[in-house]
Structures are given as structure tokens and as C-alpha cells.
Amino acid sequence: MPDQRNLILAIVVSVAIIFGFQLLTPKPDAPPQTAGTTAGATGGATPGATGGSVPPVPGAAGGAPQPGAAGGNTAGNTGAAPVPGGAQPQGAAPTAGVARAPVLAQSPRVKLVSPRVHGSINLIGGRIDDLTLIDYRKELDPKSPEITLLSPRGVQNPYYADFGWSPDQISKGVVLPGPKTQWIADKETLEAGSAVTLTWDNGQGLKFSRIYALDKDFMFTITQKVENTSDTAVNLYPYGLLRRVNTPETLGFYILHEGPIGVLGGELKEIDYDDLKDDAPHQEVFQNVPGWMGITDKYWLVALVPGDAVASSRFLYSGTNKRDEYQIDYLGKVQALAPGASASVTNRLFAGAKEVELLDRYENQLGIVGF
Secondary structure, X not given: OHHHHHHHHHHHHHHHHHHHHHHHOOOOOOOOOOOOOOOOOOOOOOOOOOOOOOOOOOOOOOOOXXXXXXXXXXXXXXXXXXXOOOOOOXXXXXXXXXXXXXXXXXXXXXXXXXXXXXXXXXXXXXXXXXXEEEEEEOOOOOOOOEEEEEEOXXXXXXXXXXXXXXXXXXXXXXXXXXXXXXXXXXXXXXXXXXXXXXXXXXXXXXXXXXXXXXXXXXEEEEEEEEEEOOOOOEEEEEEEEEEEEOOOOOOOXXXXXXXXXXXXXXXXXXXXXXXXXXXXXXXXXXXXXXEEEEEEOOOEEEEEEOOOOEEEEEEEEEEEOOEEEEEEXXXXXXXXXXXXXXXXXXXXXXXXXXXXXXXXHHHHHHOOOOO
């Protein structure tokens, strides 16, 4: 009888120890909640060697990608030449960052109306810099704030997409749309399945337009057009860029890549934030290699999907004002515009959750290799 009592007591103590250990062991953070399925990025090859000369970068970290060997270009509709990436000048105090709502209210915007995202396009510069995900929340509570993916300059962690044009050497004096350009929209709202057009005239005979479209999920289509009504020929290169200020927190898992990523020439390129920071200013450059490129988080992806005609793509880092600044960009093939001629290029931007079925559908329907 005593032996049986001792056995029962030992079992009770063992169970108590097991449950106590489970209660005291910290639980991992719950992933954002959604009805869909998310997946992390897959592992891949080491980034290949870069080729060709490195295009110069005007100003601080990553302005617009530049063709040729000369630095700088005239941009915007002011007398100065603002950097398309929006970097602060060297030595300036870092942006402390304020709440998003007051910053967003400082500029005119086109509202986004979509089943899966909230946000807006900034009419000053034409950036896509305001995007939250309707289906994903910061906490388990469905009434908690939506996940914020893209944010404008002026907040704590700016993250945005921008598109534009860069000139070649013979067209350096041409005034091009830049970060201070105020575009005119043909409507106040961009709805899923119904595009909005922004227009701007440089006063020198070039008329620019950008057509933004958004599907019912997370894919934007951006068509840039320019019409040359002057009596002078110009050569322009279309570009697209992603800009992220400050290094986000990462899990540090070996099997999960978080940071710059792309599939270029059919090869997966995964570049760690630290690798870009080691030899600042640092950049990885890929010449004449088609594909897509962007930045991945555990659950989210923002990716540029340029057309087939890509001259170069880059992964850049510059640490300025005690901040990390990353830029992913591409430069398209030159568009030669004789007097009376026009040009049009179409590219895409994905900004949303890494839902496997959705990414597979985009890969198959749009021909995005390795998406």
C-alpha cells in the first residue's frame, strides 16, 4: 500500500512539473491573423557577381538610377535638383518620425479603394507611400490596427515605391518630374479595376502621365507615358525604385530570408541587410538581366516587376544621419523621343502578403519567373 501511494505521488509530481514548465516557458508571438495562408521566402543561391560599370548615385543614399558615367540630373519642377530618392543632405538631423495621419494630411492624395488594401498615392512626387493590409492585424483581436506596409517620408520608418525618368548625357538639362512635382489626377479615388491618371507638363514641351491601376489583391500596374511636343530630341530612361529607411527587426532564422531579394536572369538573389551595410556605401548591380526585385519580410513582400527591357537593377545601402537607408531599383532601356514622338512603358508593383496561391497565380498569369 505505501509503495502504491508513493507511485501515485510520483506521477502527480511529474505531471505538475511538466505543466509548470509549459506555463513558465515563453510562447512565440502569434503570426498576423487572416483567412488566407502565408509562407516565408524559400532559400536560394548566393548572389552572383556584378557586371559592368556602377551607375553613379546622386546625393545621399540612392536617388534615381542614372545611365552612363556622369552623375546628377535635373529633376522636379523647381530650380534645384531634388534627389528622387528623397534623401536628406549630409549632416542634416535625422527625421524623428511622427504619427502617420498628420504626415499623410500634409499632401494632396488619391485614395485607394480596394477589397484588400487601404491607402493613398501622394500627388507630390506620385509615390505609393501609404498602404495598410485590410485582412491582416497587429494583434489577434480583429479590431486591432491593420498591418502597415508602406509609409511616407516624415514618419519613423519610411517605406515607399517611386517611378520616373532619368536623362542621358544629351538630355541632362531637361526638367523631369521628381519628388517635389505636384501631379494632377483625373479622379480622387483609385478603385480596384478602375485606373487613375496623373499628368504633369514640364513647360519645355514634354508632357508626362502616369496611369495607376490596382487589381482586387496586391498588384499595381503603373504605365508611364511621355509626349515630346518640343522641337528637340530627348533620350529618357524609365526607372522604378523601392526605398526603406531603418533596418527592420528580423527573426534571424537561417532558413528564412528577410531583406533584399529578387529573381534576376532566372537566378534567386538573396542579400542580407548586413551584407549591404558592411562596406557602405555598397551596391550590388546586375546589368541587362530581366527579372523582379524587392524586399521581403517574414509575411510580406514589396516587389518591383519591370518590363522585359531592363538595362540594370541594383541593391543599394547608405548609412546617413545615423539611419540605415536601403534602395532597390531598376533602369529601363532608353526611350528615344524625336520631336512629335511619344513613348510608353508599363511595369508592376506587388505590395502585400506572401500568400502562396496568390503568388503562384501571378507567376503563371503574368509570367513573373520565380515569383
